[in-house]
Amino acid sequence: MLNAATHYQVDYSDLSLVLALVRGGTLARAAALLRVDVSTVFRAVRRLEASLGQALFEKSRAGYLPTSVASTLAEQAERAEQALEAARIGVELGAEVISGTVRLTCTDSVLQGILLPALAQFMPNYPALTLELSTSNDFANLSRRDADIALRLTNTPPEHLVGRRLGTVSYRVCASAGYRQQHATQEWAALAWIAPDDFLPDHPTVAWRRQHLPGVTPSYRCNSMLSATELVRAGLGVAALPDFLLGEKHGLQPLGPALAGYDTALWLLTRPDCRALRSVVTLFDELGRHVRLPGHSL
Template sequence: MLIPGTHYRLAFTHSILALTQVINAATHYRLDYPDLALILALVRGGSLARASALLKVDVSTVFRAVRRLEAALGQQLFEKSRAGYLPTTLAQSLAEQAERAEQALDAARIGVEQGGEVISGTVRLTCTDSVLQGLLLPALAQFMPSYPALTLELSTSNDFANLSRRDADIALRLTRTPPEHLVGRRLADISYRVCASAAYLQSVDAHDLASLTWIAPDDFLPDHPTVAWRRQQFPGVTPGYRCNSMLSVTELVRAGLGVAALPDFLIGDQLQPLTGPLHGYDTALWLLTRPDCRALRSVVTLFDELGRALRLP
């Protein structure tokens, strides 16, 4: 919950004081917000020119300010290289803290403008690239504009360990059996159908599936339902193309390179199903999080919004 009134200044002061603790104890220089803004701009920009553009000052001003700050701290903040200005460990740490302070200020301003509390913070979400493209992006477009102070970090992966290692707060996964140590909701049943493009079907006999060029996940997804189905139905078929993601499989099918078993949400209007659902090889869309994340309001808010937006018929 945002702190009302004059407590804003107190909260921000505490944030700045926390930043000064990363400076060597022997240093008496007291960091101020302009110092943090300078470091953050140079870390983000990577060069004096880009940092000056971010700060809306000239390049010489940035150069002199960095030199003065390093002299005052008694420590180097950036190393000059052919690639630009590379932050030291100290500068990187200060930049990360400055970014959090920046987000807190943005949330405070939004709260004042909207006249109420604001959901803020950073939530890390992981999903496969196919779920991202076919399901997640349309859902985010529906509700994320209502949360301007909420930052979302997205990563695409097939690995449940992202949550187990605490690399992510929320996961969207296609699975029949989610890990027992995670909590979540089963949002929808997902079926697979063999599909092809109209262009590819013009030159082949679609009734003889075994004779067609197959596109399939590679050994990166050895237990994928479509792999198990194909091996059971067509044990003699060797795929002509293998991909490390279902989204790539789908794109090759759209390009007219062959056929593949695809999830319903990726088929769209451009592809023609050649079979009905592959019975016994369906899966489910799960929305998952760690038990400890249920105490974080930002995570709970995003979790609930995704649960509503992604619940399929």
């Protein structure tokens, strides 16, 4: 990666300098992060590049753009920063600290309705633990090793993953209070329907609608249940939504009972190789203890 002829040994101050300029993008913002003046940052960068025998940044109208070498150094600097923070917290607390980065994936609706309330209960107890969240509708994240833990709504979790079944999610046809009052006398088939698009062809609400309302063509199609929920909240129509997105705080009203026979299980999943990582095991166990579904006491 670096010019071996220089024999220069990169130290923590060098990493801090590179990380500040990568984060700031300009000399002025990097100087503010490092609490020094702009000329000091400029001279330090020039000196480091000369010592390494190669450029770390490209000057452009947008600011300082990192080369691949600078990006790699910045990643190492972030790891060092996290390690130092974990050590500091450990000294302050006088206890063993769980640290590291855990990548978690779920759908946006599960994030809003289920995951966030759980995280709020225990994440403050792990100040050295970094959580990277991504929203996705498939299992490829874990299969490609892009994620360590997944919260998924499915009745058939992949066999190559391991985990726990946390409960059952039901679905109900819902509308906003205004839409329900305005269309109180109409049959369900005559209402404006909001539904998942072809990205979720096997969603249980799609299967239910095709069986019970085969003549209905949705007026709106969404690539996520959270988006469908927002359209219902706006009074644009009705949709079959998961029960964890209902309730007074969401401003939605069910038009009938849960859709019988179309429940979905909520699974907490990980890869077998992740069970050796303390950070992943800790987060996995905490989620298992704190995730709650409507009508369930786990």
